[in-house]
Amino acid sequence: MRGLVFLVLLQVCTGQFNPNVVCGRTSIVHLFEWRWEDIAEECERYLGPNGFGGVQISPPTENLIVTNPKRPWWERYQPIGYKICTRSGDEQQFRNMVTRCNNVGVYIYVDAIINHMCGSGVDKRTSSTCGSPYDANERSFPTVPYLRQDFNDNKCNTGSGNIEDYRDVNQVRDCRLLSLLDLALEKEYVRGKIADFLNKLIDIGVAGFRLDASKHMWPGDIQVIMSRLNNLNTEWFPNGSRPFVFQEVIDLGGVGISVTEYFGIGRVTEFKYGAKLGTVIRKWNGEKMAYLKNWGEGWGFMPADRALVFVDNHDNQRGHAGDSILTFFDSRMYKMAVGFMLAHPYGFTRVMSSFSWTRNFVDGKDTNNWIGPPSHFNGSTKAVSINENTTCGNGWVCEHRWRQIKNMVLFRNVANGQALTNWWDNGENQVAFGRGSTGFIAFNNDDRDMDVTLNTGLPAGTYCDIISGQKEATYCTGIQIAVSSTGTANVKINSSAEDPFIAIHINAKL
Ligand code: LAG
Ligand code: CA
Secondary structure: OHHHHHHHHHHHHHHHHOOOOOOOOOEEEEEOOOOHHHHHHHHHHHHOOOOOOEEEEOOOEEEEOOOOOOOOHHHHHOEEEEEEEEOOEEHHHHHHHHHHHHHOOOEEEEEEOOOEEEEOOOOOOOOEOOOOOOEOOOOEEOOOOEOHHHEOOOOOOOOOOEOOOOOOHHHHHHOEHHHEEEEOOOOHHHHHHHHHHHHHHHHHOOOEEEEOOHHHOOHHHHHHHHHOOOOOOOOOOOOOOOOEEEEOOOOOOOOOOOHHHHOOOOEEEOHHHHHHHHHHHHOHHHOOHHHHHHOOHHHOOOOHHHEEEOOOOOOHHHOOOOOOOOOHHHHHHHHHHHHHHHHOOOOEEEEEEOEOOOOOEEOOEEOOOOOOOOEOOOOOEOOOEEOOOOOEEOOEOOHHHOHHHHHHHHHHHHHOOOOEEEEEEOOOOEEEEEEOOOEEEEEEOOOOOEEEEEEOOOOOEEEEOOOOOOEOOOOEOOOEEEEOOOOEEEEEEOOOOOOOEEEEEHHHEO
16 A cells, blocks of 8 residues: 555656656657648557557647748748647647557657747738738637737847847747747746646647747746646546657757756757767767767766657757757768767656758758658648558658667667676777666667677577578578677777668567
8 A cells, every 4th residue: 555655646746857657657759740641540540559658749729821832831830820720730639640550559749849939020911821810910719719918028138129149048038039929938838838738738648848939938936837737637547647748949958048947847859869869870080989978978968867858859850959859860970879878877868750851951950941741732741641651651761660760779678777898999989888677779880890709698599680681480580690608799880881780689589
């Protein structure tokens, strides 16, 4: 009895930091711009069976329709109300998705935009995804409703009303980001409207939120709003479960707002992670994989239990945060980076799943980075089609379905809770490490072949490499790795290999 009480309390206390994933699942995937119907299908046919813990979805809130350029992906970051009605689907489709995904143990994390509404200069004749009226000039959003007094126009002290100097925290929090109408989050009325909106999603069954533009909100305001959120729906979650919260704060270590201000509320995006890992895998600035030995807090990152980590996200894959970021466009290096992330114990991991577009670099800047999801001429989003070889079609990249990435998601589940062990490196770009007696991974990012005998920590036996192939019923479709009775294995990786890394784990043992 006493044990039971303790367990329940523990659940409550770990609240907003606990991802709420099914026990033994360890990653979520961002299905950027996917339709709710496609996500429901994907949960059932792929994510559930392959051990994914959840899906970060694109903003579900009604947004304005941008026609110039034609239907950019970023129009969804300009909400005009809280109706669930976007190119991804309507409320009924949303409910259906949540139910179906929850039923297979894949939970939904909503990208919630609560800092702002649409841009300040938007013409009121502009249409919206559900046809609801609004008037940006009048600061009027009748479906909420919000009026002039619900915005920060008076509080902001810059001439333009926009953020002009990122060193001034008052501007960053109280002025308009990219001219987006900034909500007065200290107002009781506004807090109530936002809490109602988030609680509606919680009651439908979502497991948590990505808080968009958290840097632009006072931590104290976020804290109050979060404290008003319901516990998760007990149809799927244990009594007293708190919504998982991860706050989007870009802190690359320079001047301005620090991620530390947000640790009391929930997890925080660690943007240094992908920027640094990209630099290492690209071997820029003299970086080497050998230096990854103390990856994590040792690199100046936030505490592991606060970090939400990723190789790329929907913004920085478009060049918003430096050139080092690896994406599906650099697939060979990208797979190594995602493989490293998923093998390494630091942080809670998010895998990116993108749509493709044709880049057009002018003076180093991609002038096509606005292009929206694959869509029909009338602007509706195309369905995700699945090819016979399990990859996606219609312009959907589906990195999460790449064998190497999918198998590393499973690796992370198998290795969950195990410390990093048996680190080895050659002083350059050949590295290897294990996760206790559950998994082992080795990389060769040097220009010379690798042929070494290493301690894996694994029980003796024959294992299937899950990068070049995987284990089928009784055989390996790719490379086999033999682990000796002392736990050592000979690891050979040609520098020219299609994927210059190998990974094995106890569930891939013959
Ligand atoms: C975010 N996180 O804090 C999102 O991850 C990011 O994708 C959002 O920007 C931003 N914050 C606001 O939610 C995106 C685009 C912007 C776009 C904005 C609003 O990266 O380019 O701004 O969404 O749609 C666009 C224009 C701006 C214009 C603004 C308002 O690019 O020039 O000022 O709309 O009209
Ligand atoms: Ca703000």
